[in-house]
Structures are given as C-alpha cells and as structure tokens.
Amino acid sequence: MTATMLPPRLDGPGAPTGRAGFGSVLHAEWTKFRTLRGWVIAVVIAAVLIDVFGLFAAGGMSIGCGENLSGKACYRALPTGPGGQAVSDTFLFARQPLTGDGSITVRATSLTGHYSTGQVPAAGSAGDAQASGVDEPQPWSKVGIILKASLVQGSAYAAMANTGSHGTRMQWNYTHxxxxxxxxxxxxxxxxxxxTRAGDDITGYDSTDGVSWTKVATAHLAGLPATVQIGLFAASPEHVEVTQFFGGSSGSGGPSTATGTFDHIRLTGTRAGAAWTASGVGDTGGPGRGQAPATRPGGPAPEPVDGTMAFRQTGVDQATVTGTGDIAPVVPGGPGATATIEDHLMGTFVGLLVLVVVAAMVGTAEYRRGLVRVTLAAVPRRGQVLAAKAFVVAAVAFVAGLAAAAVAVPVGNRISRNQGAYLLPVSWLTEARVIVGTAALLAVCAVLALAVGVILRRGAGAVAAVIVGIVLPYLLSVASVLPVSAAEWVLRVTPAAGFAIQQSVPRYAQVTSDYAPPTYFPLGPWAGFAVLCGWTVVALVGAHLLLRRRDA
Known part of the structure; x- marks a missing residue:
C-alpha cells in the first residue's frame, strides 16, 4: 500500500494552510482503494457470489405434481386481490343480489367445527380424518355475513365474522x-x-343484544358495482401446527370445517321473498358447480354443495352454513409452490462475508504497515480520515450490492416461474425497496466492519467481531438452533436485524403460518434496518473517539 499525499488547501477565507479539505481526503482514500487490485477483485467476487448462490437456489427448486409432472407443468396461478396480492378465496356463500344501498343483520348463536391434526389414526380407530382430528373450530374459522362485489375469486368484499378463538372481526379486501x-x-x-352499504362504503357493527350497536370499522371498496352479492358465509382454513427443532422445523395439520347457526336474519335493499342461492366460491365448487337449489324462506332445505359445504334454512329467518377454505392473503408456505423475490437473494449472506473482510482491511491495513502516521500527518483532522474511509467502503459495497441484486431478483423471478413456482406478487415499490435495501444492508455492514477495525486495529479481530455480531445471530436463528422466542429476541437486538430489509411479504395476524427467518423477521423491514444502523453509528462514534485520543 502507498499513502497518497494531500496537497494543502484553504478550507475558507482565513483558514490556515496545510489542512486538507474533505474532498481531497475522500479522493485520496478512493485512490488507495482502487489501486489495490486485491480489494477490487474481492468486491467483484462478492457481487458474483450473491448472484451465483441466489440463482442456483432458484434453479434448484424441485416442484412436482401428479402423473410424474414437474417444473413449469405444475405452475398454478393464484387469484389476486384488489391490492394485487395473492389471495385465498374459497368459502361457502349463501347469497342474494343487492342493488344499491342496503344491509344484512343476523344473530349468531353457534360456531362449531372440526380440524385434522395430520396425525396417523391409532390402530383400531375408525381410520378416517375424524380419528386424528379435534371436534372444535380451527382458531381462524370464520362464519358470518359478507358483501362481495362478485363471485370471482379475488373480488372486493367486506365481512363481519365470528372466529374460532379470536372473537368477532371485520375483515375486508383480504389484508384488513x-x-x-x-x-x-x-x-x-x-x-x-x-x-350496511352506502355507495362504496361498507360499515360493520356488532352487538350483544341487537339493540345497542357498536361500529367496528368502515371499509371503502372503491369501484363496487351497482349490484353486489350479500349473505351468509362459512370458511375454515387448513389447520397448521409448526414444531421447531434443532436445525429446522416441521409442520403438520390438515383440512378443517366450520358450521355457523344464525337466526333473526334480516335484509334491506333486496327483493322481498327472494330465494337464497348457495354455492362454493373457489376450488371447492365455484360459481355454477356444486350449486345448491334455490329455495324460498320456509321451503325445503337444499342439499349440501359437497361433503364439507352446506347451507340449510331451518326457519323463515333461521339458517346454518358449513364451509371450508379461507378468505385471506397467501403467505410463503401457503397453497401450492410459492416463492418470494427475496428467495433469490440468498447469496447476500455469502457476499456480506467477503465485503466485511475487505472493509475490515481498509480500516486496519495502514496500522499493520505503519502508514497511518503518514496519513494522519497529512490530515490532522482524524475524523475526516474516518469519514472518508467510511464513505468509500459504503459506496463500493452499495454499488456492488445494487448491481448484484438488480440481476438476481428479475432473473431469479423468471427462473422460479420456469421451475413451476408461483412468485408472490408485490408492488414495484416493494421490489425496489428489497433491491436497494439489500445494497444498503451491505453498505452499512461494511461501515460497521470498518469502524470495528479502527477500534481493534486488527483485521482478524474485526472480522471475528462482526461475524459474532451479524453472522452468528443470523445463522442461529435461520437454522432453528435457538427456540423461537430466543431467536426473535436475537433478531431484534443484534445487527442481524438488518436482514429484515429484504422481507417483501408482510406478516398477517389473521393468517396462521410458519413466521420464521429467513422469510419473516420479528421487526419490520425499516425497523430492523434501523437497529443495524444504530449499531453502526455507535461503532463509528467509538472509532472516532479512539482515533482522536490514541497515538498513530
């Protein structure tokens, strides 16, 4: 390494000579970096590794389906909701058309259900799903009333529902x-x-006595058609039980059903004496298939739509509905083979290791070779030297990460689709945040490694410290070495929280899933990134104080 001497200049009128401006210091540090080919090559290798590992993971997906089919032949598109997200939209719907404004009111008196645990029935049992199931509603079973723009999966809706163990909820457009x-x-x-419907505004209420009503929420469903469908519904998602163990996790479960009993059914805005039409929306039948015959209030009970979907009128204003399925957003690990855009950035972890080594060397090489005295003699303001080094390593890491992520995400998306995976759609803003956020993650981690290097003055020690602070917590959490609660705590307080910036699909409280790294983090994307930035700022402040107080 050679030290680049800085020409003296005036910082401003009356400023003493012999003091370098920050621009000159920055230029000098950049010159040092680019003239060391080993560092430049290492940065290029880091970017290549990000793409190689990410695209290899996408191409290595093994997706199979019936009749020995695999890959693209198994691709299954999912319906999308009004916000563009992939959704599940499968339920029993007993409905009447509503033109213009109107309302539906019911009293719910019962919610029962059954779900399968996925366990093998014991010897001598009945041998069917009931033998390994539980006769109670799945926690997120939903029965209640719903207004839906159409019978098309993914169309806008608003519902008031009783759930298995989460009380009464108002939900609309899948994510709310x-x-x-x-x-x-x-x-x-x-x-x-x-x-109640008033134009495009749907308001939900609940009550314990039918006299005093409490407003739960108002949903604005933009672009509702003049005629919508309104009525009773029942849905019950697959029951999932996730078990964490050393080195991984496993899930078990199975289908579930829910039955709701209602009376005091009153509709306004619909045609008086109109018949109910009951059918399964979605995979369990869909409009026009498995449809129960229309009946008038007090008429004969219609037959079930299928084995798990049924609607029966037990009186003029009384009915029961039984259904399965769900009305909710799809998350990773949901129905079918799904992938996320961050799946193609798995190489970030490997590239990070290389960039951390480079950044630590930038902070310690001059100490090892004794050239730091020359640099500090040329630049008495030691803070400028640290700032210039930080700017250079951050810029280099950011550019390398941006270039790698900008290739890995779109190319990986195409490979995943060709492999038969359904890529969960996200907005272009989210995709941009993941790509740019990956670059920012690498840049901030590089600055952290630089600061630790200046503090310790030893490259090996700095690399080890950063690995303990970032890499080890990430590995322990992703590999399920720690219990879930401990892993979440680690990913909240250590610099590894910064990896949350790559999360593209939010966590939904109303959807049961395996919410664990690397797909999900306990903190939101920007909150996790802020934790990493906080650690980096602390390290930079410490490095600055020590650099000013210690001898070169």
Whole structure:
C-alpha cells in the first residue's frame, strides 16, 4: 500500500494552510482503494457470489405434481386481490343480489367445527380424518355475513365474522382485519352482526343484544358495482401446527370445517321473498358447480354443495352454513409452490462475508504497515480520515450490492416461474425497496466492519467481531438452533436485524403460518434496518473517539 499525499488547501477565507479539505481526503482514500487490485477483485467476487448462490437456489427448486409432472407443468396461478396480492378465496356463500344501498343483520348463536391434526389414526380407530382430528373450530374459522362485489375469486368484499378463538372481526379486501366483540359465540352468549352499504362504503357493527350497536370499522371498496352479492358465509382454513427443532422445523395439520347457526336474519335493499342461492366460491365448487337449489324462506332445505359445504334454512329467518377454505392473503408456505423475490437473494449472506473482510482491511491495513502516521500527518483532522474511509467502503459495497441484486431478483423471478413456482406478487415499490435495501444492508455492514477495525486495529479481530455480531445471530436463528422466542429476541437486538430489509411479504395476524427467518423477521423491514444502523453509528462514534485520543 502507498499513502497518497494531500496537497494543502484553504478550507475558507482565513483558514490556515496545510489542512486538507474533505474532498481531497475522500479522493485520496478512493485512490488507495482502487489501486489495490486485491480489494477490487474481492468486491467483484462478492457481487458474483450473491448472484451465483441466489440463482442456483432458484434453479434448484424441485416442484412436482401428479402423473410424474414437474417444473413449469405444475405452475398454478393464484387469484389476486384488489391490492394485487395473492389471495385465498374459497368459502361457502349463501347469497342474494343487492342493488344499491342496503344491509344484512343476523344473530349468531353457534360456531362449531372440526380440524385434522395430520396425525396417523391409532390402530383400531375408525381410520378416517375424524380419528386424528379435534371436534372444535380451527382458531381462524370464520362464519358470518359478507358483501362481495362478485363471485370471482379475488373480488372486493367486506365481512363481519365470528372466529374460532379470536372473537368477532371485520375483515375486508383480504389484508384488513379489525377486532370487534371478544369471546366465542354460543346460545348463551350470542353475537349480533350487521353490514350496511352506502355507495362504496361498507360499515360493520356488532352487538350483544341487537339493540345497542357498536361500529367496528368502515371499509371503502372503491369501484363496487351497482349490484353486489350479500349473505351468509362459512370458511375454515387448513389447520397448521409448526414444531421447531434443532436445525429446522416441521409442520403438520390438515383440512378443517366450520358450521355457523344464525337466526333473526334480516335484509334491506333486496327483493322481498327472494330465494337464497348457495354455492362454493373457489376450488371447492365455484360459481355454477356444486350449486345448491334455490329455495324460498320456509321451503325445503337444499342439499349440501359437497361433503364439507352446506347451507340449510331451518326457519323463515333461521339458517346454518358449513364451509371450508379461507378468505385471506397467501403467505410463503401457503397453497401450492410459492416463492418470494427475496428467495433469490440468498447469496447476500455469502457476499456480506467477503465485503466485511475487505472493509475490515481498509480500516486496519495502514496500522499493520505503519502508514497511518503518514496519513494522519497529512490530515490532522482524524475524523475526516474516518469519514472518508467510511464513505468509500459504503459506496463500493452499495454499488456492488445494487448491481448484484438488480440481476438476481428479475432473473431469479423468471427462473422460479420456469421451475413451476408461483412468485408472490408485490408492488414495484416493494421490489425496489428489497433491491436497494439489500445494497444498503451491505453498505452499512461494511461501515460497521470498518469502524470495528479502527477500534481493534486488527483485521482478524474485526472480522471475528462482526461475524459474532451479524453472522452468528443470523445463522442461529435461520437454522432453528435457538427456540423461537430466543431467536426473535436475537433478531431484534443484534445487527442481524438488518436482514429484515429484504422481507417483501408482510406478516398477517389473521393468517396462521410458519413466521420464521429467513422469510419473516420479528421487526419490520425499516425497523430492523434501523437497529443495524444504530449499531453502526455507535461503532463509528467509538472509532472516532479512539482515533482522536490514541497515538498513530
């Protein structure tokens, strides 16, 4: 390494000579970096590794389906909601058309259900799903009232529902969820539900007595058609039980059903005496398939749509609905083979290791070779030297990360689709945040390694310290070495929290899934990145103080 001497200049009128401006210091540090080919080559290798590992993971996906088919032949598109997100939209719908404004009011008196645990029935048992199941509603089973723009999967909707163990909820357009009355519904503790339409605004209410009503929320469903479908529904998602163990996790579960009982059913805005039409929306039948015959209030009970979907009128204003499926956003690990855009950035971890080594060397090489005295003699303001080094390593790491992510994401997306995976759609803003955020993650980690290097003055020690602070917590959490609660705590307080910036699909409280790294982090993308930045600022402040106080 050679030290670049800085020409004296005036910082401003009256400033003493012999003092370098920051521009000159920055130029000198950049010259040092680019003239060392080993560092430049290492940065290029880091970018290549990010792409190689990410695209190899995308191309290595093994997706198979029936009749020995695999890859693109198994691709299955999912419906998308009004916000463009992939959704599940499968349920029993007993409905009537509503033109213009109107409302539906019901009293719910019962919610029962059954879900499979996925366990093998014991010898001598009945041998069917009931033998390994539980006769109670799945926690997110939903029965209640719903207004839907159409029978097309993914169309706009608003619903008031009783759930298995989360009380009454108002949900709309798949991602929105607001809590209403707590507790479970029963004959002794009924829940009254109401939905009203006023143009594109749908308001949900609940009540314990049908007299005093509480507003839960108002949903604005832009572009609702003049005629919508309104009525009763039942849905019950697959029951999932996730078990964490050393080195991984496993899930078990199975299908579930839910049955809701209602009375005091009142509709306004619909045609008086109109017949109910019951059918399964989605995979369990869909509009026009498995459709139960229309009946008038008080008429004969229609037959079930299929084995798990049924609607029966038990009186003029009484009915039961039984259904399966879900009305919710799809998350990673959901139905079918799904992938996320951050799946193609798995190489970030490997590239980070290389950039950390380079950044640590930038902070320690001059100490090892004794050239730091020359640099500090030329630049008495030692803070400028640290700032210039930080700027250079951050810029280099950012550019390398940006170039690598800009290739890995779009190319990986295409490879995943060709392999038969359904790529969960995200907005262009989210995709840009993941790509640019990956570059920022690498840049901040490089600055952290530089600061630790200046503090310790030893490259090996700096690399080891950064690995302990970033790499080790990440590995322990992703590999399921730690219990879930401990892993989440680690990813909240260590610099490894910064990897949350790559998360593209949010966590939904109303969807049961394996919310674990590397797909999900306990902190949001920007909150996790802020934790990493906080550690870096602390390290930079410490490096600056020590650089000023210690001899060269």
């Amino acid at each position: 969820d607001v809590a209403g009355l707590p507790g479970t519904v029963s004959a002794a503790s009924p829940h009254w539900l109401r939905l």
